[in-house]
Amino acid sequence: MTKTINLTLKVWRQNGPKDKGRFDTYHAENISTDMSFLEMLDVVNDQLTIDEKAPIAFDHDCREGICGMCGCVVNGRVHGAEKGTTLCQLHMRHFADGDTIAIEPFRAMAFKVIKDLAVDRSSLDKIIQAGGYVSVKTGGTQDANAILVSQDVADLAMDAAQCIGCGACVASCPNASAMLFTSAKVSQLALLPQGKPEAAKRALNMVRTMDALGFGNCTNETECEAECPKEISITNIARLNREYLKAGLFSTSM
Amino acid sequence: MALDAKIPGGPIAEKWDRHRFDLKLVNPANKRKFNIIVVGTGLAGGSASATLAELGYNVKTFCIQDSPRRAHSIAAQGGINAAKNYPNDGDSIWRLFYDTVKGGDFRAREANVYRLAQVSNDIIDQCVAQGIPFARDYGGLLDNRSFGGAQVSRTFYARGQTGQQLLLGAYSALMRQVATGKVEMFPRREMLDVVVIDGHAKGIVVRNLINGKVERHAADAVVLCTGGYGNVFFLSTNAMASNVTAAYRAYKKGAFFANPCFTQIHPTCIPVHGTFQSKLTLMSESLRNDGRVWVPKNPGDNRKAGQIPESERDYYLENKYPSFGNLVPRDVASRNAKEQCDMNKGVGETGQAVYLDFADAINRNGKDVIEKKYGNLFQMYEKITAQDPYQTPMMIYPAIHYTMGGLWVDYNLMSNLPGLFVLGEANFSDHGANRLGASALMQGLADGYFVLPYTIGGYLDGNAKADVTTGHKAFDESEKQVTGRIDRMLSINGKRTVDDFHKTLGRIMWEYCGMARNNEGLEVARRMIQELRAEFWENVRVPGANADFNQSLERAGRVADFLEFGELMIIDALARQESCGGHFNEKFATEEHEALRDDDNFCHAAAWEHTGDDREPEFHKEPLEFENVKLTQRSYK
Numbered sequence: 001m002t003k004t005i006n007l008t009l010k011v012w013r014q015n016g017p018k019d020k021g022r023f024d025t026y027h028a029e030n031i032s033t034d035m036s037f038l039e040m041l042d043v044v045n046d047q048l049t050i051d052e053k054a055p056i057a058f059d060h061d062c063r064e065g066i067c068g069m070c071g072c073v074v075n076g077r078v079h080g081a082e083k084g085t086t087l088c089q090l091h092m093r094h095f096a097d098g099d100t101i102a103i104e105p106f107r108a109m110a111f112k113v114i115k116d117l118a119v120d121r122s123s124l125d126k127i128i129q130a131g132g133y134v135s136v137k138t139g140g141t142q143d144a145n146a147i148l149v150s151q152d153v154a155d156l157a158m159d160a161a162q163c164i165g166c167g168a169c170v171a172s173c174p175n176a177s178a179m180l181f182t183s184a185k186v187s188q189l190a191l192l193p194q195g196k197p198e199a200a201k202r203a204l205n206m207v208r209t210m211d212a213l214g215f216g217n218c219t220n221e222t223e224c225e226a227e228c229p230k231e232i233s234i235t236n237i238a239r240l241n242r243e244y245l246k247a248g249l250f251s252t253s254m
Numbered sequence: 255m256a257l258d259a260k261i262p263g264g265p266i267a268e269k270w271d272r273h274r275f276d277l278k279l280v281n282p283a284n285k286r287k288f289n290i291i292v293v294g295t296g297l298a299g300g301s302a303s304a305t306l307a308e309l310g311y312n313v314k315t316f317c318i319q320d321s322p323r324r325a326h327s328i329a330a331q332g333g334i335n336a337a338k339n340y341p342n343d344g345d346s347i348w349r350l351f352y353d354t355v356k357g358g359d360f361r362a363r364e365a366n367v368y369r370l371a372q373v374s375n376d377i378i379d380q381c382v383a384q385g386i387p388f389a390r391d392y393g394g395l396l397d398n399r400s401f402g403g404a405q406v407s408r409t410f411y412a413r414g415q416t417g418q419q420l421l422l423g424a425y426s427a428l429m430r431q432v433a434t435g436k437v438e439m440f441p442r443r444e445m446l447d448v449v450v451i452d453g454h455a456k457g458i459v460v461r462n463l464i465n466g467k468v469e470r471h472a473a474d475a476v477v478l479c480t481g482g483y484g485n486v487f488f489l490s491t492n493a494m495a496s497n498v499t500a501a502y503r504a505y506k507k508g509a510f511f512a513n514p515c516f517t518q519i520h521p522t523c524i525p526v527h528g529t530f531q532s533k534l535t536l537m538s539e540s541l542r543n544d545g546r547v548w549v550p551k552n553p554g555d556n557r558k559a560g561q562i563p564e565s566e567r568d569y570y571l572e573n574k575y576p577s578f579g580n581l582v583p584r585d586v587a588s589r590n591a592k593e594q595c596d597m598n599k600g601v602g603e604t605g606q607a608v609y610l611d612f613a614d615a616i617n618r619n620g621k622d623v624i625e626k627k628y629g630n631l632f633q634m635y636e637k638i639t640a641q642d643p644y645q646t647p648m649m650i651y652p653a654i655h656y657t658m659g660g661l662w663v664d665y666n667l668m669s670n671l672p673g674l675f676v677l678g679e680a681n682f683s684d685h686g687a688n689r690l691g692a693s694a695l696m697q698g699l700a701d702g703y704f705v706l707p708y709t710i711g712g713y714l715d716g717n718a719k720a721d722v723t724t725g726h727k728a729f730d731e732s733e734k735q736v737t738g739r740i741d742r743m744l745s746i747n748g749k750r751t752v753d754d755f756h757k758t759l760g761r762i763m764w765e766y767c768g769m770a771r772n773n774e775g776l777e778v779a780r781r782m783i784q785e786l787r788a789e790f791w792e793n794v795r796v797p798g799a800n801a802d803f804n805q806s807l808e809r810a811g812r813v814a815d816f817l818e819f820g821e822l823m824i825i826d827a828l829a830r831q832e833s834c835g836g837h838f839n840e841k842f843a844t845e846e847h848e849a850l851r852d853d854d855n856f857c858h859a860a861a862w863e864h865t866g867d868d869r870e871p872e873f874h875k876e877p878l879e880f881e882n883v884k885l886t887q888r889s890y891k
Contacts, residue, residue, distance in 0.1 A: 034527055067319070122441065125322075125432075125439075
């Protein structure tokens, strides 16, 4: 049944990438436990607007856990403490009356703060541009059933392909590494026959680009797997390492 | 003005091939001289951008999100149709064509739909080649399932995330072209105007959402792939930022808006549970393959589901439509749910819900089979409602999901405004008055991968390149208008928030222009919207400044357009004195409460021309001619 709770919010406010930033305190009152976390922020923002104060900027779009646009650090946990959940799917029933909640943006060198809780994650697009595709043009492809893919391989590829590109892995990693993100795409395509011809080149180029963009190294902290809202497995990182190693040893495209 | 759809002659099965041959080709060396603007990066915009760039055009692509991968196509769950007939169950291009025309209640253009069915197979080939991990059967071949409104298994799927996988495929292709330099990507930009020079669309004006700068971009053609307008209802399954602004701005610049009253209400969504709610969540209608829809037989029965014996349950879809049962098309399923709730047979706290029960399927196939098929959907349901659908039946209720209406386009997907092309949900052409499940993904990708790349050449070749620069006075005027409107919104400083206005508008639209409509209600709603719009411009409070990341200002512009567009929907609904598909006027119903069409008077697309603010839009008609499909009363019994 629906009930309401009162909360104290400590929210990170920052006017732009050059601003120093600070925590401000707000009170969220009569919050229905059926609300999502972002709906709670909507309520706070409506009140701030009426009170002639600046609403809190935060990114969001689909609000059903698939677009990957939302995400903040809530009480030190990326997307909040619920496992396998994006911030938009986190509901207020997981909080208690009187709780204090700290809300911060994703923090990583490669993710500059745009404003408050909104950050620039365009570096993730750049990693994909470096090879996160099969080089096939539109048209002229063979019949779809000419390529056989066994069910277990298709399932593994799909497990990796579920990545929503939210950047939680980066934000949760002590090194701000994008290895889970990168490995998910490398794995998906390396597993499937369609992606094999470019597998080596893809692994090399995507990892190099990731390094160049200021993401850190992977030191097997496994925080990324724990915080990933789509529960992408770190076995994908092992697979990326294999592809990378193979590319280093055997590839002609160094 | 006579609307010429430019449908090629000849038998329907040969039209597209013939037309492709007749279309002029742009010499490869000349392609690189043409600049094309694509707005939106969903399935239509992503696939169009990538394909145009592969062909050699210079493409500038814009999206409002931080990355093109966020477009709301990503949220489509169930699947994508194609006429492959892999399961050998009697499917064909003709059957997919027929089903789509019939499903659309005979208000779509035959030639477009036939072409859609033709290229559907190419889409699957393309997507598999891109590495999209579709579901496979034990032998490694592609798996298919049946999907709302179809009696054959023609739907390809990737778990409950088909839209995500298809979009990421198009996004990957787009990223590949960004890397080659053929596409220049502009994320976090919102299109606020189409620039028209000598009667042709020659550019756009956008607002940079990070710093508020108004930017000008010129091109030889503009392609809008900006999705639907479901958020006019505030609560819908659309993403929060989905809006009508790009399409509406084009309408105000002379592009006709067709059939705006054709909106789709999806039968299987999680019911509304509070006034704070910001959006509704869809449960894929693939669930209807295994779930059985029911309500208590006796009105007012408020026992828990498990306490209601089998004999006191009304499986109303199975009883009423024995041959389609739970798989009737969306409009029929939605209206029946409303009808049951109106009879006080609804369930749950609000009484505005019906059950979707998996108990039989779990008993028949085992929990693990159901989990494999729908695991992520069940999990999503549990996250939102805190109820376990393996134990208790889901509760569902219809919600706004898709809009069939959109900018009018001809067979080439060009609007009446030369040089302005419109793809995907943003156009009106393929789904008539009701869209069948798994057809939106098909249309978005058909338009972007396989239709526009041919037809745009016909326009570009026929219109010698005019060297338009952003210094042209039309850009000055457009920018002045855009900034004037922004300044005005920021200066009102009233007492109500943007969301408050949006919610009020949504309630009006849902009440009077939702699942069932009547003439009196529509008239009332029209006045209410006019009053609300007037109040908006006097009493809205938009905090902050333009030169900033100002999300309230973004929303204000969109809501201001919805406040005008909502009235256009109502004008269209009032003009269409019949019921068809998603447009159900209570006055026009069969004895069994099904939509009653009036083919003698309304077998047309209604295209509206903007004639000035506060003036009635002008009606234009494109008669729909059915040469291949016989118009019948839809029956799913």
